[in-house]
Amino acid sequence: MSGSGIDKAPKLFIYVAWGLDLRALKTLALSSILRSSLPADRREKQLELLRTRWQHFIAEVIEKHSATAVERAASQPVPRAA
DSSP states (O other): OOTTTHHHHHHHHHHHHHOOOHHHHHHHHHHHHHHHOOOOHHHHHHHHHHHHHHHHHHHHHHHHHHHHHHHHHHHHHOOOOO
């Protein structure tokens, strides 16, 4: 189901309904893995997967919002000198 709308919907719901910021989302994800009943070897694999995916996610957020800020700035009229 990876990549499906079903897979993404709960994550969006948690963020919107609980008003979590990125730090809280990461803490929630880490805690859910650390407190799971997974065997230690699988837990470590899941933690590594989370670290990798989190880094990619943050890079995408930075890229998207940096581009948005540049576009906003570019669309602003340049004041004329008096």
